[in-house]
Amino acid sequence: xxxxxxxxxxxxxxxxxxxxxxxxxxxxxxxxxxxxxxxxxxxxxxxxxxxxxxxxxxxxxxxxxxxxxxxxxxxxxxxxxxxxxxxxxxxxxxxxxxxxxxx
Numbered sequence: 001x002x003x004x005x006x007x008x009x010x011x012x013x014x015x016x017x018x019x020x021x022x023x024x025x026x027x028x029x030x031x032x033x034x035x036x037x038x039x040x041x042x043x044x045x046x047x048x049x050x051x052x053x054x055x056x057x058x059x060x061x062x063x064x065x066x067x068x069x070x071x072x073x074x075x076x077x078x079x080x081x082x083x084x085x086x087x088x089x090x091x092x093x094x095x096x097x098x099x100x101x102x103x
Contacts, residue, residue, distance in 0.1 A: 036089050040069065045090040048081060
């Protein structure tokens with residue numbers, strides 16, 4: 001009987017450890033990222049997967065596909081990217097000053 005309980009408890013314990021050590025943190029990070037993407041607004045500063053830092057100028061919901069954003073990387077330099085390429089939101093409606101703008 002003791003052997004049967006041990007044989008059942010061991011796989012259950014391993015499954016619980018796996019869930020709390022691996023699956024749950026990934027699930028929390030994924031939910032945080034989804035919330036960040038859904039809260040994107042014009043003027044937000046973001047970082048893309050490619051390391052580009054830009055300001056959101058426009059958010060477009062494409063029917064049947066992922067949302068697209070227009071990012072301004074610098075004065076007059078705009079790129080279109082998928083919203084899923086955004087990794088992090090640096091700040092809401094913040095303005096980044098370059099050294100040339102501080103003079």
